[in-house]
Every structure is written in structure tokens, then in C-alpha cells.
Amino acid sequence: QSLLTQPPSASGAPGQRVTISCSGSSSNIGDNIVNWYQQLPGTAPKLLIYTNDRRPSGVPDRFSGSKSGTSASLAISGLQSEDEADYYCSAWDDTLNVLVFGGGTKLTVL
């Protein structure tokens, strides 16, 4: 069981907005940055959001991240079929001195 808790699934219709939550604790999200990764089927993960709310070059502004206390969220607006993927949050844990990933959320575009 991961130290970061994500819902196993999420869904939305094309054009809608969906959010994916990531809940942690004071030793990980509470004290460190949160990063989000997108993994399309059969491919390696890709950095989607870093340092809580920053987008790497090339990531559409439909993707946004936020963090408050010991929780973080990924929002995807204007949902598109190509957004169908697994999404993972991640943060360093100061107590265990390890990098932790959430269990992942499978996003389905209806």
C-alpha cells in the first residue's frame, strides 16, 4: 500500500474537466514538492507537472497541478481522447528517505 493515496480510476466525457487527488502526510507532500506523471498505454512514464504546479515545455495548459497541506491535485480541462492514460503523483518522503509514488489513477475518456 502506497504512502500516497490516489483514486484507482477517474472518468469524464470529451471536453469536460476532471481532477485526480493525491493524499499524503507531513513527511512527504506536506514537506516536499509534488510531481505528476502520465503513462500512456505501453509507454514509459512522462513528466506532466513538477514542483506542484509547473508544466514542462510541451505540456498543454489544459493540465494543471495544485498542492495544499498534505494533499495535491491534478486537473485536466477540455478532456481529449488522447488523455486516456494512467496518472501518478510522486513526492520525496523525509522520514523514510525514499521517493514515493501514488498507486496510480486510470483515466477513461467516455
Added chain:
Amino acid sequence: EVLLLESGGGLIQPGGSLRLSCAASGFTFSNYPMNWVRQAPGKGLEWVSAISGTGTNTYYADTVKGRFTVARDNSKNTLYLQMSSLRAEDTAIYYCAKDLAAGGILDSWGQGTLVTVSS
């Protein structure tokens, strides 16, 4: 363009050893920490290990501590993962990933190499 190319995966018997390599190009390798992340079939991502740019500092998940050793050769732009006492639960795709700033910001990933531990 950053390129990371893993190799060394394959089928290995329980209790055996294997060394993975990750050849890096397109950036100044020694300036960046590197990580290994694995993904068991049909499962989520699991962080395995990290190493600082100089190789001085290393970090491991509890599940592999004492069995896996991470190393790097900055003269060859190559990252390694020496795995021993392998178990069935180590079966996974192993990815190497470049860390942007030692905060776990894995901004570039390889395509992965599959390790299967089975008799």
C-alpha cells in the same frame, strides 16, 4: 535531445544476479542525479534507487536494500543497477530516469528493460 537506453534485462532464476545498464546521452551526465524505477506487470510505479551526480550518495527502497546496488560511471555516461538474490517479486520493467534537481523530478525516462525472475 536526452536519450536514456536501458539494457541487461532478461530471464533469471530466483536467487540469481543481473546487472542493468542505462546509457545516457544529450546532457551532461555527471551534473544530474539518476534513478531506477520499476513497474511489475499490470501494476503501478515503484521507485527502486537513486544516486547523486558524483555517485557519492545512494538511496534505496526497503524492498531492495541489501540486494541491489546502484552505481554510475560518469566517464562512460552510464548508470548501473546490480541486482542479486533476485526474487519472483522483482519481476518488472526497470526504467532509468534523470532527476532534474535531486527532488525526485524525473524529467526524462528510458524505454525500460524487462527483468523476469522465474524458474
